[in-house]
Amino acid sequence: MEEKDQLQSRQWKSFSDRSRTMNMGTQALKKLNYPAVTMLLVLMAAWYFGAHVYNKPFVFPYFEVVMGRIGEALTDLAVLRAIGITMRRVLLGTLYGFIIGLPLGMAMGFSPLIMKTLSPFVNAVRQIPTTAWVPLAIIWFGLGDGPTLFVLALHGVFVIILNTAAGVMDINPEYYNAVKSMGAGPVEIVKDVIFPGALPGVITGIRLAMGMGWMTVV
Amino acid sequence: MSIIVDHVTKSFSERNRRRQSKLVLKDVCFEVPDGEFVSLLGPSGCGKSTTLTIIAGFQGRDSGDVIVNGRTVTRPGPDRAFVFQDYALLPWMKVGENITYPMKMQRVPKEEREKRLDELLSLAQLQECRDQYINELSGGMKQRVALLRAIACDPEVLLMDEPLGAVDFQMRKLLQLQLESILMQKKVTTLMVTHDVDEAVYLSDRVIVMGRDHGNILADVAIELDRPRDRTSEKYHGYCDQLTELLKTALSGEVFTKEDEDIMNFIKNAEIESRRHC
Numbered sequence: 001m002e003e004k005d006q007l008q009s010r011q012w013k014s015f016s017d018r019s020r021t022m023n024m025g026t027q028a029l030k031k032l033n034y035p036a037v038t039m040l041l042v043l044m045a046a047w048y049f050g051a052h053v054y055n056k057p058f059v060f061p062y063f064e065v066v067m068g069r070i071g072e073a074l075t076d077l078a079v080l081r082a083i084g085i086t087m088r089r090v091l092l093g094t095l096y097g098f099i100i101g102l103p104l105g106m107a108m109g110f111s112p113l114i115m116k117t118l119s120p121f122v123n124a125v126r127q128i129p130t131t132a133w134v135p136l137a138i139i140w141f142g143l144g145d146g147p148t149l150f151v152l153a154l155h156g157v158f159v160i161i162l163n164t165a166a167g168v169m170d171i172n173p174e175y176y177n178a179v180k181s182m183g184a185g186p187v188e189i190v191k192d193v194i195f196p197g198a199l200p201g202v203i204t205g206i207r208l209a210m211g212m213g214w215m216t217v218v
Numbered sequence: 219m220s221i222i223v224d225h226v227t228k229s230f231s232e233r234n235r236r237r238q239s240k241l242v243l244k245d246v247c248f249e250v251p252d253g254e255f256v257s258l259l260g261p262s263g264c265g266k267s268t269t270l271t272i273i274a275g276f277q278g279r280d281s282g283d284v285i286v287n288g289r290t291v292t293r294p295g296p297d298r299a300f301v302f303q304d305y306a307l308l309p310w311m312k313v314g315e316n317i318t319y320p321m322k323m324q325r326v327p328k329e330e331r332e333k334r335l336d337e338l339l340s341l342a343q344l345q346e347c348r349d350q351y352i353n354e355l356s357g358g359m360k361q362r363v364a365l366l367r368a369i370a371c372d373p374e375v376l377l378m379d380e381p382l383g384a385v386d387f388q389m390r391k392l393l394q395l396q397l398e399s400i401l402m403q404k405k406v407t408t409l410m411v412t413h414d415v416d417e418a419v420y421l422s423d424r425v426i427v428m429g430r431d432h433g434n435i436l437a438d439v440a441i442e443l444d445r446p447r448d449r450t451s452e453k454y455h456g457y458c459d460q461l462t463e464l465l466k467t468a469l470s471g472e473v474f475t476k477e478d479e480d481i482m483n484f485i486k487n488a489e490i491e492s493r494r495h496c
Contacts, residue, residue, distance in 0.1 A: 174306035177276045182320035182371075183296035192319075196310040 089145065090213040093152025097209055100153070101160030102202065106194055108161065109168025126158045130216050155216050156209030163208065167201020168194055221250040221273060221375060221409060226282035228268060242268050244432035245282070250424075255401065255408045257418040257425045259461065261469045262477040265433035266411045267379055273409065274300050274377050287374050296324060299373035303380040305364045307352045313363055314339075314348040320371045338366045341400060358389040365397065369404065376401075378410040382417065394420055398446060413477045415465065415484055419457045420447050427461065429468045437464050462488045 048063040057065070073079045108115045108122075130151055137147035175193045184192065228243040242265045250256045258266040272279050273286065275294040284291040286298060294300075299320070307316050317338060318331045326334070339345045342362040347355060355363065361381065368376060381397070382390045398421055401408060412418050418425045419441055427436040441457055448454060462485050469481060 172304075172306065174302050174304065175308060177271075177274070177294060178300070178302060178306040178308075179319070179323075181274060181276075181294040181296065181298060181300045182367075183323040188323065192308065192311075196308070199310075 089148050089152060090210060093149045094156045094206065094209045094213055096149065096153035097156025097160055098206060101157040101205070102164055104157075105161040105164025105202075105205070106168055106190070106198060109165035109198065110194060115165065122158060122161060130155060152213050152216060155212055159209045159212060160202070160205040163201045163205030164198055165201075167198035167204075170201065171197035220252050220287065220407060222283070222285040223248050223269065223273065224283040224285065226269070226272060226284060227280045228265070228272060228277075229280055241432050243272075243279075244434070246433050246435070248426055248435060248438070250407055250409050252407055253405045254423045255410070255421060257422040258409065258411045258428060259413065259415065259418045259425050259465065260428035260433075261413065261430060261465065261481060262475040264428040264430050264468065266428050269428075269433060270377055270379050270409065270411050274298055276300075296320060296371060297373060298375045298377055299368035299371070301364050301368045301376070301378040301381045303383050305352075305360045305384075307360060307364055307367070309352045312349050312351055313344065313355070316352065316363060317367045317370055320367060324371055326371075334370065338370060342366055342396065357385045358393060361385055361393060362396070365400070369400065369406065372404070372406075374407065376406045376408040378408065380411055380413070382414075383412075390417070395446070397421065402445060413481055415458055415461045415481075415488075416449075418461065419454060420449070425457075425461060427464045427468060430470075436468055437461075439464075459488060 044063065051057070051060050051062045054060045104118070108118055133151050133154060134147065137150045141147045141150055171193065175197065176189060179189055179193055224247055226243055226246045227241070229239040229241045231239040246265070246269060248256075258269065260266045268277070271277050273284050273291060275291050275298070289297075291298075308319070311319065314335055318335050321331045321334065335348070336345075339348060342365070344359065344362060344366070347359060347363070352360060352363070361384070365381065368378075382393050385393060394417060401421075410418075410421065422441055425437075425439045425441060427439070428434070429436045439457065439461065443451070443453055443457070465481055466485055469478060
């Protein structure tokens with residue numbers, strides 16, 4: 001129990017540490033991931049020389065040509081606008097997933113009965129591939145943003161439910177007894193124990209949901 | 219502000235054998251009068267912690283009554299403050315927020331809360347830790363914070379489950395001293411669960427020894443010594459020996475957990491010491 005507790009508080013601390021360092025822009029250079037930068041340079045060099053040695057640009061394009069095209073794309077306003085639209089969709093889809101997933105996940109993590117009731121459905125629907133939803137989504141929401149947002153939200157909601165529920169189940173059960181014996185009601189239990197206790201799990205859920213959203217949105 | 223435990227019976231259903239249930243407490247009766255400090259002493263599995271959590275209202279009972287200050291206990295409440303073995307301090311709140319939490323729940327105005335917090339922190343010499351998070355504290359400090367949180371609202375009754383079980387020997391002695399001075403100032407009715415004979419004699423007005431036979435009470439010993447207690451006095455050792463002897467019969471040579479090992483070690487040390495005295 002104590003180990004789990006420590007883990008939880010460590011997670012919490014590292015989370016708050018991280019947000020603290022992000023606020024300090026001056027430290028950004030110090031925190032630069034030098035090993036990864038070196039690795040990136042090595043990979044770029046390998047590509048450059050590899051492509052020139054192979055010398056068949058149709059199958060293995062030159063590094064400098066690809067970079068040039070990326071540069072062109074990034075300065076093209078239409079592409080930039082498209083990226084903006086996609087980003088908006090991912091964020092909005094994840095937000096809808098979050099709004100539905102958070103209370104469901106918290107309820108499932110808190111009550112074994114709700115978990116038992118809902119988990120078969122969550123786990124069954126979760127397995128349906130994204131592409132299988134697309135025709136249905138188009139019929140329901142027409143063309144445009146609707147079906148995309150639906151599929152994104154649907155994808156995100158399960159990740160958020162599972163991670164939130166896991167986060168809530170990780171809370172030391174003594175905390176509930178502790179706040180109850182200090183006179184806390186249901187509202188305070190949610191506000192002061194369940195929500196902050198589940199926060200590391202919720203954050204992981206949102207991060208995963210957004211990452212998967214980028215993959216799905218294509 | 220007394221605690222009355224009247225014929226409390228409790229059984230747990232065992233997971234693998236559904237029809238059978240394990241009887242943990244059978245007709246347990248005792249009383250803690252107003253302002254008295256009572257310890258529940260016993261080997262592991264004797265139901266002492268179960269008794270305490272039933273009084274706190276964290277779990278129900280099959281039959282019998284628990285009456286605290288004239289009211290029958292049905293659920294946890296702020297009239298009974300609880301000190302947990304593993305502290306149960308909220309890691310996402312600072313020390314100050316943890317201690318003022320019960321006052322916030324009781325809708326004590328903010329200024330008063332701050333004033334009381336200063337008072338409490340100086341009582342336990344923790345003024346510098348006010349804005350630290352719980353995981354930045356040592357075990358002994360966490361324990362003191364947990365105790366301050368428990369007494370913050372001037373509870374009528376204080377329930378402590380092995381409050382000093384997780385700190386090392388030196389710190390334990392120091393905390394016992396602090397605990398005694400704090401509680402003597404307040405005169406709170408206190409029930410503490412422990413497996414440490416010395417701790418029980420040092421802190422309690424009365425020690426109740428529980429056995430493994432469904433929590434039957436083997437003895438109820440009043441400790442009639444002046445406070446603060448003198449660990450070197452003849453009488454103090456007399457009480458320790460008497461309780462050690464009782465625990466030995468309660469254990470009847472069956473060592474199950476680390477807790478029991480602690481007791482066995484204590485018994486051995488006590489025997490070695492008494493031989494040295496002869």
